[in-house]
Amino acid sequence: MRRMSLIAATGFAVAGLTLSACGSNSLSNNSPGAGSAPGASGTAAGGAVDPTLAAKVPAKLKSAGKIVVGTDPTYAPNEMLASDGKTVEGWDVTLFDAVAAKLGLKTEYVPAGFGTIILGVTGGKYDMGVSSFTINPDRKQKVNMVSYYSAGTQWVVAKGNPENVSIDNACGKSIGAQKGTVQADDLAARSKKCTDSGKPAITQVIQTGQDQVTADVASGKTVAMLADSPIGLYAVKQTGTLEPLGKIYDSAPYGYVVPKDQTAFANLLVDALKAAKADGSYEAALKKYAVEAGGIDNFAVNP
Missing domain, CATH: 3.40.190.10 (Periplasmic binding protein-like II)
Structure with missing residues (x-):
């Protein structure tokens, strides 16, 4: 049950990792934050696009064609850096790629210090956070949280x-x-x-x-x-x-972190999780890393 406070694989230390930041105005009118290019990006994969869900994607995200995600890649096998030192991978990443695929969107993962991600989401730097966040009352006051796993x-x-x-x-x-x-x-x-x-x-x-x-x-x-x-x-x-x-x-459940004013998008993620569960891509992401014991099917916003 990681990370309830707000405040890599077993090569263990990721030497010289720069926690870069990039801006996103996909779901916010805030100006992008200054910083270097994101540490990793990827194309969503995990089954066909669901046209009904894709039609409900917020206009700004649809225009961008991607979701910019804040994540802390020191948490293997959930979120970690690949051997190239910049690509973010892990079952949390694989699963969210499958969810984003249902919406017809790509994903761009930006390495960040864990304690900075929620602030980055609320400030518009990231469209959302995917980083093994445990759902708790304090967080639900600040952001929407979409349950997808239990640890x-x-x-x-x-x-x-x-x-x-x-x-x-x-x-x-x-x-x-x-x-x-x-x-x-x-x-x-x-x-x-x-x-x-x-x-x-x-x-x-x-x-x-x-x-x-x-x-x-x-x-x-x-x-x-x-x-x-x-x-x-x-x-x-x-x-x-x-x-x-x-x-x-x-x-307790993990939750995707979504801006507080984006409740409709949070509910859309619930539907995308259900679609990924239905086509098997949800289980496939967990089985790839042998963590299927924590899988759930009662996805919800702010449970």
Whole structure:
């Protein structure tokens, strides 16, 4: 359940990644933001265009022929950079490409710091955000959120759990999480519980990117990490040196981030998700990365 606070694959660190920004006036009258060209763009794929849905696309998007999407590509396998260092890929990307295809639109993904994406959407820099955003009341006050997946928190440790980490008693341990996530909040609350009971605090190693969080536990800098379930389980699979600890908990839906004044477009995305579900492209996107366990069919705006 990534990123409830507002504030890559296991090559782990993406050296020299520039979080570039580009402007979009597709759904906004704001001027495009200054910045370098987007880090990646792609053509939507995933089944035939649905003419009925395509006819409902907002005029500005239809004129642009694309959706400009803000995303944080440090969250493998949801959003990550390909080997060329600029193309954004992952199941979240593949799935949204299938959704955009139903609307007859291309996609352009702009790498950005996670904490800047919602502001970029509300300010008109991006048409929307696709970056494993957990739906919560605070966000729904600022933007529309379209549910499309369900994820929870997964702890990960070194194989064999040599440090005997316990989820319910991690006091005195060095544990990692990504900044601005529900997992970082979870760690802080657990650490306070430790100190309130007279035990040592958890050493919270909070990193800006999830790739570094994963690198820390793989290298032994931390003895455990917390991440969204697909991210934690992907790290286990890719490294071969890590294992999940305990069960997934606190599952909640991910949501596409859409400007607050674009409710009709948000509802159109719900219909496009239903169309992708019906033709199999929804499941295909999840199965490609073995994350189909979190698939849903009750797509909705601000559930």
